Amino acid sequence: xxxQRRIALADWRRRILSTRLSSSTKENDRLATLVLLRHGxxxxxxxxxxxxxxxxxxxxxxxxxxxxxxRLLMERGFSSFDVAYTSTxxxxxxxxxxxxxxxxxxxxxxxKAWQLNERHYGALQGYRKADPKVVERYGAENLASWxxxxxxxxxxxxxxxxxxxxxxxxxxxSLKDCQDRVLLFWKESILPTLAPNxxxxxxxxxxxxxxxxxxxxxxxxxxxxxxxxxNSVPFVFRIDPESGEAVSPIIDSAAGGSxxxxxxxxxxxxxxRGNIGGSGGFIRSIFRAWDLNGDGVLELSEIEKGLEDxxxxxxxxxxxxxxKFLEEMDADGSQTLDLxxxxxHALVACRKFMPELLEEN
Numbered sequence: 001x002x003x004q005r006r007i008a009l010a011d012w013r014r015r016i017l018s019t020r021l022s023s024s025t026k027e028n029d030r031l032a033t034l035v036l037l038r039h040g041x042x043x044x045x046x047x048x049x050x051x052x053x054x055x056x057x058x059x060x061x062x063x064x065x066x067x068x069x070x071r072l073l074m075e076r077g078f079s080s081f082d083v084a085y086t087s088t089x090x091x092x093x094x095x096x097x098x099x100x101x102x103x104x105x106x107x108x109x110x111x112k113a114w115q116l117n118e119r120h121y122g123a124l125q126g127y128r129k130a131d132p133k134v135v136e137r138y139g140a141e142n143l144a145s146w147x148x149x150x151x152x153x154x155x156x157x158x159x160x161x162x163x164x165x166x167x168x169x170x171x172x173x174s175l176k177d178c179q180d181r182v183l184l185f186w187k188e189s190i191l192p193t194l195a196p197n198x199x200x201x202x203x204x205x206x207x208x209x210x211x212x213x214x215x216x217x218x219x220x221x222x223x224x225x226x227x228x229x230x231n232s233v234p235f236v237f238r239i240d241p242e243s244g245e246a247v248s249p250i251i252d253s254a255a256g257g258s259x260x261x262x263x264x265x266x267x268x269x270x271x272x273r274g275n276i277g278g279s280g281g282f283i284r285s286i287f288r289a290w291d292l293n294g295d296g297v298l299e300l301s302e303i304e305k306g307l308e309d310x311x312x313x314x315x316x317x318x319x320x321x322x323x324k325f326l327e328e329m330d331a332d333g334s335q336t337l338d339l340x341x342x343x344x345h346a347l348v349a350c351r352k353f354m355p356e357l358l359e360e361n
Contacts, residue, residue, distance in 0.1 A: 033239070035234050036260070040064070040069075054125060070098060076263055084203065085112075086202070088117060092205060099203060115189075120171070149174075150224045154172050175211065213227060238259075246260065324349075329349055
């Protein structure tokens with residue numbers, strides 16, 4: 001039975017590939033692939049502290065997260081990158097290098113740019129986010145606004161600040177300021193290098209990646225606070241090199257929808273769940289990740305492949321579980337799942353058959 005399932009799954013994958021090649025080869029050949037990757041956990045992430053341009057290194061956990069992201073990239077077919085971009089901060093550089101090493105793409109040229117550095121937090125930089133003295137001095141509402149509002153700008157630091165750096169380091173930045181410099185670098189330095197059928201890795205920081213995702217997904221300013229970027233989880237976009245726009249269809253999320261596709265795995269799904277908009281955004285992102293042929297419905301084989309990515313176990317166990325998921329959620333008896341069915345029934349199915357998927361860290 002196991003070999004029969006393997007043959008059937010291989011036949012399905014060949015059919016999907018054949019369909020793609022026959023119907024959209026020209027479309028795919030003109031597109032570039034951009035993989036966004038936030039650095040692994042840093043020492044100041046663990047505190048947590050307003051880090052910004054301070055050069056906090058990776059923790060041991062962050063190192064393992066970066067390595068795991070590289071292995072995941074290789075497993076999903078990303079073992080050759082034409083170019084990689086990262087910031088000038090060590091946590092992003094090390095993540096980039098470890099990811100490429102574990103994806104077996106060590107010959108990839110890496111370009112480092114200060115324009116991809118984390119957002120500058122001004123006078124807050126270097127202070128713990130929950131420091132009572134900081135809260136008392138600036139007020140909880142102001143701190144929340146400066147952290148999350150698109151135009152919120154922390155007080156600037158001056159040359160007496162212990163973490164002051166000379167230009168090009170700014171004295172403070174709003175999210176919009178950060179986005180402006182990131183997008184200028186995107187348009188002037190990255191986009192011109194994205195040739196058709198090329199693949200690029202961009203390993204950077206929460207707010208610099210958020211700035212680019214906000215642009216690619218056309219996220220309204222009022223929804224930017226809902227956009228979260230988890231550590232070391234690859235986020236894949238298909239880019240039209242001529243227009244610079246992401247071209248994949250949108251599936252709605254708390255941040256207004258994404259054209260990107262998160263790479264789910266057994267190692268990272270808890271980080272994803274905690275960062276991409278609660279259960280609703282998490283479920284929609286799973287659907288998008290599992291919909292391999294992009295037709296808006298999930299077949300049994302796609303559910304099997306998605307479950308394989310999230311769990312360890314033999315093929316028979318995965319196949320049986322996929323069948324249970326489909327039976328539980330297939331409200332119209334079509335033997336496929338559309339997004340509405342998946343959203344309505346996935347949480348119940350997960351709690352029933354795979355509760356560990358919803359467990360908190």
